[in-house]
Structures are given as structure tokens and as C-alpha cells.
Amino acid sequence: MIFRILEDQLAQKARDSRDADRRFMQLALTLGRRGLGRTWPNPAVGVVIVKDGVIVGRGWTQAGGRPHGEPEALRRAGEAARGATLYVTLEPCSHVGKSPPCADAVIAAGIKRVVAAIEDPNPDVAGQGLARLRAAGIVVDVGLCAAEAARDHAGHFRRIRNRRPHVILKLAVSPDGKIGGPGGKQLAITGEAARNRVHLLRAQSDAILVGIGTVLTDDPLLTCRLPGMEARSPVRVVLDRSLRIPPTSRLVHSARQTPLWVIGSELAEAAAATRFGAAGAQVVRVPAGGGTGLDLAAVLRVLAEKGITRLMVEGGSRVAASFVAADLVDEVWLFRGAEAIGEGGVDALDALPLSKITQSQAFKVHASETFDGDNLTIYERA
Secondary structure (H helix, E strand, C coil): CHHHHHHHHHHHHHHHHHHHHHHHHHHHHHHHHHHCCCCCCCCCCEEEEEECCEEEEEEECCHHHCCCHHHHHHHHHHHHHCCCEEEECCCCCCCCCCCCCHHHHHHHCCCCEEEECCCCCCCCCCCHHHHHHHHCCCEEEECCCHHHHHHHCHHHHHHHHHCCCEEEEEEEECCCCEEECHHHCCCCCCCHHHHHHHHHHHHCCCEEEEEHHHHHHHCCCCCCCCCCCHHHCCEEEEECCCCCCCCCCHHHHCCCCCCEEEEEECCCCHHHHHHHHHHCCEEEEECECCCCCECHHHHHHHHHHCCCCEEEEEECHHHHHHHHHCCCCCEEEEEECCCCCCCCCEECECCECCHHHHCCCCEEEEEEEEECCEEEEEEEEC
């Protein structure tokens, strides 16, 4: 009987310990998300340091990718880090880059246990950080909340493994599958709450991409317009094969405030590129694709080379359809408004049916939300 009681007490203690580990890792994941859209080309890592059940340090990767989350949390913890447990959403780095290895900082701080959500696929790390910690006598546990961490770090993983950014396609469609009115007229498909959610997604993206058709029709600004978050606007990227963006466009006028990258073909006129450069925009040249477009795989490669890990594709219908047809979409944010547009409206995916996403085996539903009558369904690559 006594042994049974002891076994039950030990089992309960183990459950309590697992629950505490999960709570602290969930906090680390939440902290890491603060850096989404701001840390590229580095991953947005969250860190929590706990001693005797009390949080003594918190950190996340800072804007521009440095300092990393681990030294930030260790700095805040100070001497309290000695003998503590460190929870981190991605394996601490082990190589010397523009900053010293985080694994060495963890060892020097006297951390006794590290709980890492997932291993870093970067060949410069790839388990070496965890091995260095173990060699120093630190207890290392890996895999807690791994699925959530993989999703948060999807941009980093995609850039390392596939040499391209994680692509998020955003669509706002009417009940009859339209994204614009007759003649391409811009319409408010969803309400303010849903639009605010879109602006938050912009803030959490490294770059936002549209085609030249959207620029010529809508003259968009493509910034984050949430109060106090204007500085978190992503890099604006325009697919413009022949460099046709008008010099009077809002994108060009704001190029010195918010970066503008114009992607044209290798055959585009040099004079036009010079004009954009004078306005503060960058012109990037890639091979032409089929028809009148650009080679999308080459576009993504060059964006990854420039450090982009999370790319939001926002329009228009031909660009969206091209990414879907090329199997280059990893995530779809499909907003549905309440009012139909009717005949003559612009179809969401040009000549492709919307079922290429909603009824395709290539995508599965990850989550859904409701905003004052509007609905959001998030699909991810199956």
C-alpha cells in the first residue's frame, strides 16, 4: 500500500513537471512570435528561463536578427540563470556568425537544463548546439511543442531546406468567389475587423508581394496600418516584368520610407531601372517565365538570397493563380465576406476554380476564425 502511494505521488509529480514544461514552452513560443516579420534572415526565437518554478528571464530575437533570444534572456536573468532551466523554441546556435554561439552563452551562464522545442536544420547547427550543451553536462530535452515550433519557424526551415521563403497566399473573396468588382474595381470585401487581421499578418511577414496589375489598378501602399505598428511594414515586392510602375505611384513615392523591391525581367530597360533606383527602390532582375510573366521559382530564390523567409502574396488574381498552379503556396489565408458581387466580378484565382484550394488534397484546414460576420479559414500544405 505504501509503495502504491509513493508510485502515485511520483507519477503526479512527473505529470506536474510535464505540465509546467509545457506552460513555459508555450510562453516561449508566444514571445518568439513577437519577432515574426522583424528578424529576417534569422529565425524569431523565444526563450524563457525558470528557476525553482519562477521565471527569472525572458527573451526573443530582436529586430534585425540580433541579439538572439538566448543572450537576451540570459542578460535579463543575470546570476539567477545559474542552475536554472532554459526553454527555447529552436536549438541554440553553435557556430560563430555575426555574434558568438548561443550554446556557449548558455553554458557560461551555468544553465543546468535546456528544453528545446525543435532541432535547427541549418547545416551550421543541425544538432551540434544540443551536442555541445550535453558535452558540457547540461541535461537536454528536445521535442516539446515541436509541431507548433515548426509552424512558427516555417520560414526559416523553408529557406534552409528549399532555398525559398515560406509563401502565405492571402485572399479576400465574396460568397460567389470574387475578389473585385466589374472591370477590376476595388471593393471592400470584408469588414474592419478582418482587415485589421490582414494588417497584423503584414506585420508578421518579411515581405508582401503583388503583381503590376494590382499596382496599376489600385495604387496600393501595402504597409501595415495598425496604430503604432507602421514601422513594422514589410518589404513591398512588385512583379513588374517590363518595369511599368508609374513614377507617381504611392509605392514609388514611399520607397525611401518603406523598402520597395521591383522584380523585372533580364530584358527590362536599364533607363527604367535607373529611375526606380533614384527614387530609392531596388530593381531585381530574374528570367522571364512562360507567357508574359516571370519565373516564379527564380523570384523566390532571389528573395531567399536577400534574406526573406516569410512572403505574403496579396494579389491580384493572376499572380495568386500562378503561385497556386506552380505549387509554390505553403499556406492560404482565405477571408470570406458576407455580400456577393455578381456577374462581371474578378474571380479569385483567375481561370482556376477556388476549389483548387478548398477541395484540394494539397491543402488541409489548419484553423478558422470569425470577424463580425466575416470568416477566415487558414489552409496549410498537406
